[in-house]
Amino acid sequence: MTVRLSVIIPAYDNASQLDVTLGSLTRQTLPAGEFEVIVCDDGSPAPLAPVADKYADRLTIACVRAEQNRGRSANRNAGAAAARADVLVFLDSDTVAHPDLLGLHAGFHAGRGGRPGVLLGRRFDIDWAGVDALRRGEPLTAAMLDGYRGDPRDVNVVLPQHRADFQRAPWLLGFSHNVSMDRATFAAVGGFDEAMVRWGLEDTELFYRVFHHHGGAPEVFALSDDAVAYHLPHYRPTRALLATLDNIGYVTRKHRCWDFEAMHSPGTLGEILGRVRLYGDAIAACRRLGLGRPAGDEDLASTRTLAIGFGVAGLALGEGSHTFDHAAEPSPTNWHLLGLMLQHFKTGQFERIVNIDLWRFMMPEDLNLFVTKGLMKADRIDLVATDGGPDPATLLPLPFVADLGYVAELLGSHFKVATAVCGGRTVLSVR
Template identity: 65%
Template sequence: MAARLHPQHLARQGHVRRGGGFDEAIVKWGLEDSELFYRVFHHHGCPPDLFARDPQAIAYHMPHYRPTGELLGTLDNIRYIARKHPRYDLEAMHSPATLGQVMGKVRLYSDAVAACRSAGLGRPDVLPADVRTGIGERALVAGYGVSRLPLGPGSHTFDHDAPISETNWHRLGLMLQDFRTGQFAQFVNVDLWRFLMPEDLSLLVTKGLRKADRIVLVASHAAPDAASMLPVPFVDDVDYVARMLGARFDVSTVVHEEATVLTVR
């Protein structure tokens, strides 16, 4: 079954054209349609009811042979699209799961990013002095307002309060393939990591340690309890996370006045 734009959003060709039409740089098989309607979705401000199923629009997809090389080309398309749209919903969209699970995760992380902002978390003002002064060069820093930190050369941010740019993306840290192995001295994540599902937190740590010498997970003390955040996932037991990661990694915990800092190596 195909989908159509909800009537209130006036599904006309002009809306697709204003979204930019198909990206002609995508020349290999796969995802050109998803990328187009991803842009249409954001063009309209991401309303959850933008698309509706139209039972009269039927598409017949005939099974056919695809060479292995053609299928592998989709990976190149994923890398291209993720680089073109460096946002957290693209990270969640390409999770290894069923379509329903993926769509649920996209919605979940959209709510989580909003919850983090509304709770006043992820702010660099909670960074302890030794962490702030030790960021230095070649740092990857995630949070709200972190791009205003005096970062050194070779640094990159995931600052959700600043516009997307060449050195600032709106990711959470689940897709890091655009960075070189060992590119960063450290990956500092202020509170955003606390909103990840357990398997995605593990993914962040595993991938992050390929790109950075150490990961610094900062947990603000001025945070609501986990129950009040439901159904959004939220870590309020930092000691448990330290024990969990300590079974596989070298983890140190330092409690400061405004935040607890886990350093993972």
């Protein structure tokens, strides 16, 4: 038989959980000859090859071992490098496969006729009764899989608008515990980023690159309700969770773009999905309406400024200035952000932050965030509004500020706000 899938299982020092996961792969409805299993042992103190060898009579299985722990990204990449199939399935070593799981992954990719694709499967976070059943090789009952033991992502896609939002930012739900993708795409984007050696976000970051590699095409990613696996409970030290902060800092330096920036917006993952869609459409609307453009009479040549808008990179700005110019190519001094992510600047780095019209498309809580963070980085924020803007009702569901007086009043109870009108623009200066 042709090997259709390479199932890559990264593991470290968890032989008992790996044993349950491998046992579930012997009960697949997809014939065993149509997939291979690659266990990636990331330098476990006690090698995991003996666990894999137990299944050599029932599975096409190999163990790839690193003598030193290199981290989750390098470990998965090592498994992918050893894979023979055109489709890679990433399954965590504490994630037990439903009997139909591999068949559903194989069917998804076969149905695409060679076109690239990513299938995100579901994961039930089971507890003690479920573990007992799985360790005995028994099926789980409905009571073991009720609403309290579902996929943690379910709440983020339960509403119709969030299902639509998924197509605009599927990478936000791109968890690697149960996912498949074509090997050509994995190779084209360079696999997991091996600079990320600690826990968290290495899968989100990979699928962010996959999404943009394919030009944001919505049909590349699919979220399956039927491709199910079961997550075994395990102990995770607090230090491992805190390590995610290191990865957050790394990926936000690597991807200085508005869609990744949306992760810094307050709210649930579902709400962040919505932010990506809304802000992508807002930037397009701002460009279409001719908003966000400097008037040409700005006197900033001697001022350290963070300027945000369209065409602001062409302004004469003081030494040490920076821009978020969405009409210019990204560069070390020009990022495609909105202003929610300012932690890469030092306290007091700028004298002024000038945001031309893009601030008007921020959700209220994000505008609050921008002002609060901005006044840590600059002495003053100028919220510039081009006169004669559109009726907000015509832009819905996009947010858009037309009542500048209301914003001045809202901010004025917490900051010093001065309003000036000149040259067809209104400027709210916040200190």
